[in-house]
Amino acid sequence: MKQILSFFAIAGLLMTSCQSGSKNEANTTGDAQTTEHVGQSGVIDETSAPNIVQVAVGSPDHTTLVTAVKAAGLVDALSNAGPFTVFAPTNAAFDKLPPGTVEGLLKPEKKDDLENILGYHTYVGVLKPEWMNDGQQFDMVFGGKVTITKNGDKILVNGSEIVASIPTSNGMIHVIGDVLLPK
Numbered sequence: 001m002k003q004i005l006s007f008f009a010i011a012g013l014l015m016t017s018c019q020s021g022s023k024n025e026a027n028t029t030g031d032a033q034t035t036e037h038v039g040q041s042g043v044i045d046e047t048s049a050p051n052i053v054q055v056a057v058g059s060p061d062h063t064t065l066v067t068a069v070k071a072a073g074l075v076d077a078l079s080n081a082g083p084f085t086v087f088a089p090t091n092a093a094f095d096k097l098p099p100g101t102v103e104g105l106l107k108p109e110k111k112d113d114l115e116n117i118l119g120y121h122t123y124v125g126v127l128k129p130e131w132m133n134d135g136q137q138f139d140m141v142f143g144g145k146v147t148i149t150k151n152g153d154k155i156l157v158n159g160s161e162i163v164a165s166i167p168t169s170n171g172m173i174h175v176i177g178d179v180l181l182p183k
Contacts, residue, residue: 049169052086053079056173064094064102071106072114078122082170085123087146087157089179097179116142120182126172129155129165143182 053075056062065088069075078084094102105114119142127138134150149156156162160178 051079051170052082052084052168052173055166055168056086056088061090061092061175062088064091065089068102068106068114068118072111072118074115074118078170080170083124083126084171085125085127086171086173087121087123087160087162087176087180088173089121089176093160093176093178116182117179119143120146120180127174128172129162129174146180 050058053066053069056066056069069078078086104110105117120140122141123138123146124141132148132150132155134148136148137145138148139145146157149159154161157174157176158178158180160176160180162174162176164175166173166175
């Protein structure tokens with residue numbers, strides 16, 4: 001019995017000294033060890049299809065939208081599994097807004113307003129063009145409903161034409177030429 005207790009005592013001392021040695025080594029090198037929170041957007045995956053944010057980041061026509069998504073703190077949310085449908089205004093769509101509007105919305109004190117506007121462009125679920133019918137309404141994340149209309153082969157959301165539809169790993173992007181504003 002004494003031998004078993006001695007064994008556990010020695011094993012415990014060895015484990016404690018190994019752990020404290022590691023701590024001392026880290027402290028003597030002067031390297032600060034920090035843990036940084038990385039959300040879904042920080043996951044590096046070079047084999048899967050790109051998600052909504054990755055597709056938008058790669059589009060030269062959506063730099064304003066990407067800047068707004070970052071300012072609103074929505075990168076991780078839109079990088080998650082979803083599925084989501086995003087009606088994505090182009091840079092030209094943002095340019096149609098009154099001067100100073102975008103710059104004003106990018107200010108930290110306007111983050112809530114920016115989240116609401118971007119939420120009005122986001123639907124939880126996938127809306128493929130072939131599933132959209134004239135007169136349909138969809139509840140958006142923030143701001144209420146959008147209305148789909150059809151004019152021949154054209155599909156419009158709140159009167160803005162969907163000029164392209166891009167499937168992503170976590171949903172669908174519909175490129176539009178106007179910024180949708182909640183009513």
